[in-house]
Amino acid sequence: MTKLVQYPSGAYVLERDAYSTPVLETYHLGIDFGGLSAVNNFNIIVGPTEISGLIGPNGAGKTTVFNLLTKVYQPSKGTILVNGHDTSKMTTVDVNKAGVARTFQNIRLFEKMSVIDNVKVAMNNSMHYNPLSAIFRTPKYYREEKRIHQKALELLDIFNMSDLANTEAGSLPYGAQRRLEIVRALATKPSLLLLDEPAAGMNPNETKELMATIRNIRDKFNIAIILIEHDMSLVMNICEGIAVLNYGRIIAKGTPKDIQNNPVVIEAYLGKPEKED
Amino acid sequence: MALLEVNDINVYYGSIHAIKSVSFKVNEGEIISLIGANGAGKTTILQTISGLLKSTTGSIIFDGKDITQTPAHKIVYLGLAQCCEGRRIFQQMTVLENLEMGAYSQPDSTIKENLERVFERFPRLKERRRQIAGTLSGGEQQMLAMGRAMMSNPKILLLDEPSMGLSPILVDEIFDIIKTLNQHGTTILLVEQNAQKALKITDRGYVLETGRIVKSAKGKELLDDDDVKKAYLGG
Amino acid sequence: MAFLSYLINGMGLGSVYAIIALGYTMVYGIAKMLNFAHGDVIMIGAYTAFYCLTMFKLSTFTSIIISVVVCTILGIIIEKFAYKPLRKASSLSVLITAIGISYFLQNLAQILFGTDPKVFPELMRNSTFSLFKGQLTLSYKTLLTIIACILIMIFLTIFVNKTKTGKAMRACSQDKEAAQLMGINVDNTISITFAIGSGLAAIAAVLLCITYSTFTPTLGSMPGIKAFTAAVFGGIGSIPGAFVGGLLLGIIETLTKAYLSTQLSDAIVFMVLIIVLLIKPSGLLGKRIHEKV
Amino acid sequence: NNGGKEDEPKTIKIGLSGPLTGGAAIYGQAVKNGAMLALAEVNAKGGLQLEINMQDDEADSTKADTAYDELLDWGMQVSMFTVTSGAGTGVAPRYDEDHIFALTPSGSATTLVYSDTKVYETTFQMCFSDPNQGVGSADYIKEHNLGTKVAIIYKSDCVYSTGIAQKFVARAGEIGLEIVFQGAFDDSSATDFTTQLQGAKAAGADVLFLPIYYEPASSILKQASDMGYAPIFFGVDGMDGILTMKGFDTSLAEGVYLLTPFAADATDDLTVHFVTEYQKAYGEIPNQFAADAYDVVYALYQALTAGNVTYDMNAQTIADIMIAQFTTMTFDGVTGTSVTWAANGEVSKAPKAVVIKNGVYVNAE
């Protein structure tokens, strides 16, 4: 496992990321829902190639953190920097253009569209032809469509899904839908990928495959990944750093080892370790 | 005697043949698991039992009555409750109202006592009883769905992936609750991705593959079965 | 003083919009459909009451009751034959069917009752009283409509929020399958919704006719659109919203006519509606439903 | 020479289009009833046999266009044109182009008989034209000193109503009649008139001119009475019918003036005959639309007979004969006696001012 080093700010990042701008920094991030402080004083720094985990009991505020990072909710307090840029004036769309892509806890695909169109939608911002070009089918249109088609197929191949390309997304089995969401997020060429419970509803075998793929994605695309997950086998295996959230606050940060043995985390989240296995 | 008996049911979605001649039995007081890959048809079977889908053949006998053609809303009154996959809580009602709806089939006098029971199992729900259910976190919604199903004090409880999206502590808790419910006399038909944990508390289990039952055995036996291990336990 | 009396006129008009809007909102809130035939059920209610009163010479009370019964049954029949088979269809298909029903009722009435306008019998004679030494006259009809409206609003609010059936209705509106699993008979519950909505239509019909006396088979279409607008204005699905929306729409319309222009009042009223919706995108009292992400 | 007698026409085919469904169906139905009554009477005489084909146009000019084509396909030889002005304006140029004679019972806009740039040769009117009524009303009010301050309430999306109101206002300016208030309403606000009435009242109007049909007029009378406002109400021919509305409290209409060519309570033989027969056939008292339609059929019959029109003549030939007849003949009907037509198609008959007393029309003179 890679070593963590300390930034001047006091935050820990991976050693290999220590000399580049962090992909994500949050300072004193917080939001209230009518009196309920769902996230409070949330500070993390994520290096450009780190896989980190965000765990915590149900209702701790993990999904809310993702919603804040992607501006689905506007933070009531605090700052978010993406690749060093302040996002306070950005919308969800801008944040995505700045390099943040995500999946959703409750799957949100474009259900009535084909698998490949789901991916192509996400590549829209890297396509360059105007409506007139589309209406009158100029050579540029064909060139761009062809290019994007190839790219989309390549991305689908990450999960061996290219033969499902023309299936309607809504009719895919649950696991495939989760994977498609990840492909779609990747298609926006993010520098930070947020995965909200990617393994939910998958059986152990599928989870294992997913684990390998997530690592692959990081290596291939050289991006940072934050994942929310309740499946500890996945979290402890692939995350390099973990933050634990409870009642909207970070109660522990560190490597998987630190977290696994942290009594506060065990008390609040992990429960007694399994006897066998 | 079998509390629930499913005989040779076939279910179609349009032209898709989702369930193919499935038969099984659940005896009173048992915990039965259905395991199988994504899309194997587990949810479909539960929905057929609870009356939301109709089988084209065969019969479903519950508590001595043939409920094959009984509409879903009447089946509840016989003592069968289902906790759906994907929670299916009433998003715009409060937590409390959701629970009250769970007791719709029960006389009003029992609501209070049932509510106590649910709140005891899920203190978080008591804390949030005035919150609009749709704004609960994923896990909280799952608790609510379980709680709602418990409100009708059913003879048999059909659970569709109750541990999905729950924190490890809560997963353990949910399985404890299932066990406790069972000890207090509720028969359980359980569908789980978390086959490991499910089979541990299960009396008997059925393995489903693309709409067919391919294996059935005691829970412990399935845990040790090589095929099952390979396919569903990640071993 | 003129302003005040315009205001009161506006409230009179508004309360008629409101009472129809309540029916719209009630059905919308539960069955999630825009029942464009609601206005025409009102029309049928008006004819029923009219014939009871004039042809059969029944008492006012009996006539209203019969009209309520007829509309309720009509509502249930429409629901059973036209909307129920479409439970699983897209909401647009239901909308179009509702419009079909609306055309049907209108044309049927034209054939059954003729196209000539009828005048509703005077049920409330000597119907004004004066305030401020006669400077301000207020009619009992207006007062009656407003009071009826408030009563109906309170009744509906309590019914939907506090009773078991009411809660079952809301459950059905959110997830029909899950509601079934609770033991709720979804079909019956939706029928009840239509029954109540249509029963209300009969009351609205009588109040409408008391105030505006003349009516034809197309009675329902104009107030129908206005009431739909009022319901949206107040936040569709919200029962108090329908009341407030209707009242405000009436007041705005009247004040526009009084102070801006009678010719362009329609354009101005709808302009105001657009502006209000821009400031409050889910209507005055509508709750913005935040999708949990 | 050819197959058999069946091919030989045995009637003159008369086309007609009007609203049979939709909001304006009252007028279409009345015209249909009046026309059919006259048709039966005329055919019973055993002379020239007529046939009427009425198409629904929902008072919509584009649908009237389609209806016109349907009538052409049917083989229309002469036409009763359209019931409403709006619909008629659209087809008037087509009657002119195709040279088919058309006499409208109730389309009162001038645009049915001429446009800004040309006179439609073949189109004629049975009813007063809007300007006639507007001017006539203004003159009557002025001459008889009914009041000094006049208010108008008109229907802004109705061709008929705006047409009359427009001419009334213009004429009032010419003869020095003071108009203190003008209020409009339209289809979507045709139930509540309290605001307009209050406006008129506040402006001190002692005459309220209502160039509208009787249905909204009845509401206006009622609402005015409710708020204790009692000016002199002055209506036009569309007001006719108000007394026969089912359930209408006629005391509300007491003292209402209206300028109309037809009064169902008139005691001349023609009117008495028409009203009794109409009541027998349809169970209700005819209004001005039915009366105009009744007259149209008789006027057509008179001209067809006088012009020796035969069944096999084509529409264009007939049109020439009819134009010649109509510009020279005099006609006596229930809506007027000694009626004549100008070359541009406008009718000339004396408008009668009546006032409602004890629930019946009384000659106002």
Place this chain on the structure above:
Amino acid sequence: MEKMFKKIFDKKHISRTVSYLIVIVGYIIIQLMMNTVGIKNLFKSLLVPTCCYIVAALSLNLVVGVSGELSLGHSGFMSVGAFAGILVSGLLEPYLAMGWLRLLIAMLVGGVIAGIVGLLISIPVLKLQGDYLAIVTLAFCQIIKSLLNNIYLGVDNNGLHFSFVQNKVVLSNGGRMLLSGPMGATATTRLATFTAGFLLILFALLIIYNLTYSRFGRTIMAARDNRIAAESVGIHIRNTKMLAFVISAILAGMSGALFGLNYSTLQPAKFDFNLSILILVYVVLGGLGNMTGTIFATIILYVLPELLRGLQDYRMLIYSMILILIMLVTNNQSLKEKVEALILKIKTRFLKKGSVAND
């Protein structure tokens, strides 16, 4: 071989080709009939309006079907286009003798002006969702109608005269009223032809299909299927929907202009809420996003009331019953399943045959 069959059965291709084919073949047949055996006046008079309604319905389908927003004010755009077109044609008449060119210019201007209005309207409209959006489009349609009912516009040697009050427009000799309140435009020179209608349909199909099967169509559908997810992948929802809305308005405006120039008189009341609903009925019946279906539905439902003319007073009653029945039948689940099964059968048989032939 198999590939070819698959391609033919590919929904996108099949429906696109079929719509173009139907339109072209239909046009040719009708033209042939007109030039040989002749057709009834009634049918001749229905040709242009049918074309206009088809285009209006197609363009509405872009908003309702493809973009997923319920619009109840589509007739408003037709209205704007119609009156703009009539005005332009009327004003050009003294200077431009060629009718077809005037028609073309009128349609283009009608389209552009409707498009501009659409753009302006879309700013408030697209801030709203669902039924709130629907009511604002309805409101917009009412506003247009109400305004046009009160606009008096005339032209004479001194130029244009405009007023909201009827008597204010006084024209010198030789002047003409272009718009006169509820009377609308009168004495318009009729320029519309069936061929123009046919070309407009082709043009509309070209725009709609090519747009739908491009990156813009994808984003429009994505915004429809899941707003939040679309935003999360960088799709600007409002711009996307605005594109659909404005294009739809342009096409509706063009169809309105053609419609307006098909009659010598056109009243603003024509373009009311009921017309919007009528077009919506065509769209829903034809199928959301289904352009071929929309064409068929429009033809059938527009011609139906005309065929029912013989029924006189019962016409609209029967029409409404048929409408309800059609909705019930087309949404009948078991019927649908049967049809689906049948299609599947045919498909598999064809594919098998295809592959056998290939082997």
